[in-house]
């Protein structure tokens with residue numbers, strides 16, 4: 024049985040607290056549970072104070088066979104920042120803006136280049152999606168077509184240097200498929216709609232519920248995990264997108280990414296978002312899968328941020 028654990032973003036102390044709350048104990052090979060496995064949905068790096076330590080805990084569990092871990096969009100960002108193309112240029116240039124984007128990770132990583140190498144290598148080995156017995160796990164969005172394409176074009180199912188170089192060079196449908204899984208579905212606003220977020224930045228796109236049809240709905244109805252309000256009026260028919268939806272009868276999907284705060288948890292009978300936005304004053308969330316559908320909010324475990332180092 025699995026415990027699916029949400030986005031951590033360098034909050035290592037809170038991660039330890041969560042593992043202990045779920046009944047995991049620390050052994051010689053890291054945390055383990057006698058009859059459960061942890062499944063991490065990505066976004067281990069950036070924002071929080073203890074990125075190396077977070078990576079150490081998860082990597083140890085994965086190597087010992089006590090956990091699975093997939094990549095999130097933040098791992099993708101970090102990997103592209105440290106990966107060079109065939110001409111020796113970084114896939115993501117080392118501009119001040121790009122350094123700011125991965126600030127916390129960059130600052131920790133420059134303190135220990137050997138350690139950095141170990142963890143980058145390990146991050147490159149993690150899958151983009153998982154199909155375990157009876158459940159699916161992805162960072163942001165499960166799209167069957169994108170998954171099938173990636174199985175064909177990236178059979179290793181990881182962000183290897185070769186794969187990253189290829190998709191960043193070609194920026195084709197394989198690139199789009201990887202982005203869809205890691206960042207979810209986003210729609211552009213019509214040109215005449217100008218929205219600003221809480222920080223005053225102009226937004227040109229918004230995240231949507233990738234499992235629901237748009238017709239007859241308002242912008243607000245289909246919005247998911249945006250930190251700005253969307254108009255309540257019905258989306259004009261010419262703005263509909265015909266997206267493949269996710270059936271209620273399909274396997275349950277566990278994902279993170281959307282920073283839902285205390286709204287994290289079951290969003291539909293077979294869909295669960297475990298990102299409680301711990302790095303932005305939210306909560307840290309896990310789902311205890313017990314092989315039962317419909318998914319139930321009773322299986323959600325939520326802990327608050329632990330600030331001080333725990334006494335062992």
Ligand SMILES: [Mn+2]
Pocket residue numbers: 030066095096097162279280281
């Ligand atoms: Mn994310």
